[in-house]
Amino acid sequence: MSRHISEQYDLELAQIKELLMEMGGMVEQQVNHSCTALVNHDDALAEQVRDVESRLNQFEVELDDHCVSIIARRQPAAGDLRNVVSMMKAITDLERIGDEADRIAKMAQRMTDDEPPTDLYADFRSIHENVGRMLHRALDAFARQDVENALRVIEADEEIDQAYNSLVRKCVREMRDKTEGIENSVNMMWAARALERIGDHSKNIAEYVIYQVKGLDVRHGGDTEIDPSED
Amino acid sequence: MSRHISEQYDLELAQIKELLMEMGGMVEQQVNHSCTALVNHDDALAEQVRDVESRLNQFEVELDDHCVSIIARRQPAAGDLRNVVSMMKAITDLERIGDEADRIAKMAQRMTDDEPPTDLYADFRSIHENVGRMLHRALDAFARQDVENALRVIEADEEIDQAYNSLVRKCVREMRDKTEGIENSVNMMWAARALERIGDHSKNIAEYVIYQVKGLDVRHGGDTEIDPSED
Numbered sequence: 001m002s003r004h005i006s007e008q009y010d011l012e013l014a015q016i017k018e019l020l021m022e023m024g025g026m027v028e029q030q031v032n033h034s035c036t037a038l039v040n041h042d043d044a045l046a047e048q049v050r051d052v053e054s055r056l057n058q059f060e061v062e063l064d065d066h067c068v069s070i071i072a073r074r075q076p077a078a079g080d081l082r083n084v085v086s087m088m089k090a091i092t093d094l095e096r097i098g099d100e101a102d103r104i105a106k107m108a109q110r111m112t113d114d115e116p117p118t119d120l121y122a123d124f125r126s127i128h129e130n131v132g133r134m135l136h137r138a139l140d141a142f143a144r145q146d147v148e149n150a151l152r153v154i155e156a157d158e159e160i161d162q163a164y165n166s167l168v169r170k171c172v173r174e175m176r177d178k179t180e181g182i183e184n185s186v187n188m189m190w191a192a193r194a195l196e197r198i199g200d201h202s203k204n205i206a207e208y209v210i211y212q213v214k215g216l217d218v219r220h221g222g223d224t225e226i227d228p229s230e231d
Numbered sequence: 232m233s234r235h236i237s238e239q240y241d242l243e244l245a246q247i248k249e250l251l252m253e254m255g256g257m258v259e260q261q262v263n264h265s266c267t268a269l270v271n272h273d274d275a276l277a278e279q280v281r282d283v284e285s286r287l288n289q290f291e292v293e294l295d296d297h298c299v300s301i302i303a304r305r306q307p308a309a310g311d312l313r314n315v316v317s318m319m320k321a322i323t324d325l326e327r328i329g330d331e332a333d334r335i336a337k338m339a340q341r342m343t344d345d346e347p348p349t350d351l352y353a354d355f356r357s358i359h360e361n362v363g364r365m366l367h368r369a370l371d372a373f374a375r376q377d378v379e380n381a382l383r384v385i386e387a388d389e390e391i392d393q394a395y396n397s398l399v400r401k402c403v404r405e406m407r408d409k410t411e412g413i414e415n416s417v418n419m420m421w422a423a424r425a426l427e428r429i430g431d432h433s434k435n436i437a438e439y440v441i442y443q444v445k446g447l448d449v450r451h452g453g454d455t456e457i458d459p460s461e462d
Contacts, residue, residue, distance in 0.1 A: 082299070175406055183403065
């Protein structure tokens with residue numbers, strides 16, 4: 001590849017990455033808005049999330065197209081190809097995170113104004129904070145090809161799973177203890193589930209960083225014993 | 232591309248596709264076994280599903296590798312590239328279906344031997360049959376590039392969603408009406424949710440068929456007004 005062609009390629013790749021980061025920012029906002037809508041019973045904010053959802057879907061299709069087109073025209077090899085493949089995978093995860101935010105918004109709209117089980121809300125808010133941090137860090141790691149931060153995201157997922165399981169147990173207890181207001185506990189459980197999945201997708205994005213930088217596939221508990229300083 | 236190179240490429244592509252179909256067969260079996268384990272309270276069968284799950288994960292990583300390698304070495308363009316990209320996407324969906332089957336198996340193991348709410352089981356079995364048919368048809372359509380069958384899969388998804396929503400409503404009613412045995416209703420709800428997601432992934436696979444054959448992205452309710460005879 002001549003220097004000129006290679007510079008063109010880098011430029012195109014950078015443009016796609018910029019769009020991907022823009023999509024990432026939108027998705028982060030969707031997650032935050034949907035969770036805020038749920039704990040505050042804010043119908044208007046939930047409605048806003050649901051409106052943005054279709055724009056995110058469009059974004060996914062367009063970005064995916066860009067990626068296929070750059071592979072077809074530039075025929076990247078090795079590391080460059082890994083970059084594009086990782087971006088395509090990250091786009092899918094971002095879109096799925098958008099879907100989960102949409103689900104949380106739907107649950108927010110279904111929440112009735114019964115006396116809220118306060119500790120469930122506090123737990124949900126805490127999981128939201130942790131998942132939000134995880135997603136933000138995953139996107140940061142993706143933007144900077146930062147293996148160290150990617151590994152921290154992967155580690156954080158287990159904590160989320162534990163907090164999620166504890167919240168679900170509380171929801172079930174709540175449902176058993178009082179026969180009225182059961183719908184809110186069910187909705188809360190679905191919303192928590194969506195948050196937990198957002199954590200999974202964030203973990204996926206972090207794993208692509210390691211795949212890009214190291215050429216390693218660490219999905220499914222593959223070897224994550226990577227020394228970040230090695231890079 | 233000379234004829235010789237092109238034949239080599241076709242051969243490699245056919246091999247990947249064969250592996251993908253093998254993975255598809257494993258995934259179908261996982262779905263059937265996990266659902267059977269749930270309605271029959273068959274712990275041993277559920278355990279078997281959970282054992283196979285890690286083999287599926289390995290399958291995904293290997294197949295994905297094959298796809299990246301064929302792009303890097305053969306630099307396919309246009310239709311050929313679409314084929315490989317579709318396969319990569321389908322692999323991800325198959326692996327996620329495997330995850331959902333694993334979740335159903337986990338719920339099967341949690342089911343206690345309380346008097347089962349018979350109609351919930353009947354509803355679950357009926358959704359399982361429909362989702363199983365949908366997945367099978369999606370894989371068939373993928374193998375044969377059969378747009379007509381792919382469109383039928385996409386249409387079927389709405390029916391699944393309706394049956395799923397009705398089952399969830401019944402579960403919530405069940406929980407409200409009796410305070411004991413609430414766990415089984417919750418587990419049933421999670422399992423139904425997993426089935427509904429398997430329907431979504433099957434729909435995704437069907438959409439890749441249309442993308443491959445027509446070069447059209449019909450995700451997110453894009454135009455599916457395709458005349459199959461046109462092909």
